[in-house]
Amino acid sequence: MAATSTATRLRALGEEAAARVYRAQNRRLRKPRRSRLTGRAALLVLVVCSLIVALAYPIRQYVSQRSEIADQRRQAQEARERVRELREEKARWRDPAYVEQQARRHLHYLRPGEIGYTMRHGREEERRPSDRSASDRAWYENLWDGVDAADRPQATIR
Numbered sequence: 001m002a003a004t005s006t007a008t009r010l011r012a013l014g015e016e017a018a019a020r021v022y023r024a025q026n027r028r029l030r031k032p033r034r035s036r037l038t039g040r041a042a043l044l045v046l047v048v049c050s051l052i053v054a055l056a057y058p059i060r061q062y063v064s065q066r067s068e069i070a071d072q073r074r075q076a077q078e079a080r081e082r083v084r085e086l087r088e089e090k091a092r093w094r095d096p097a098y099v100e101q102q103a104r105r106h107l108h109y110l111r112p113g114e115i116g117y118t119m120r121h122g123r124e125e126e127r128r129p130s131d132r133s134a135s136d137r138a139w140y141e142n143l144w145d146g147v148d149a150a151d152r153p154q155a156t157i158r
Helices: 006-032 038-093 098-105 139-151
Strands: none
Touching: 038 098
């Protein structure tokens, strides 16, 4: 037996160990290793999915209720604005000058001693009363037209 040096023996042992490691890595690459966490991971995925499904409906309800609350708040604000406008209008109607102004404009009222004139649009032949809309005519014209229409016989149904 020939005497070998320690360094040579160590080198040979290192090469053998490296070859074993290389073969072990090749075996692992060829044959897929089964993970030990597969059952745990599947259980975790199942729990997460069931939580998502269980929480989906309440979260959807929460979001829709929040939007309804926002709509209700907006409607309440609009109602407050409308109440404020109506209060202002009510205060205007308490003023006798405003009441007189509205009576003159809409009902064609006159003060004692005043002479009222009704202006017609063009000649009578060109513009018959039926051509004008109810809002263009004075209120008493609409009233008399309604009385006249009620006095006429209705067409018979065949």
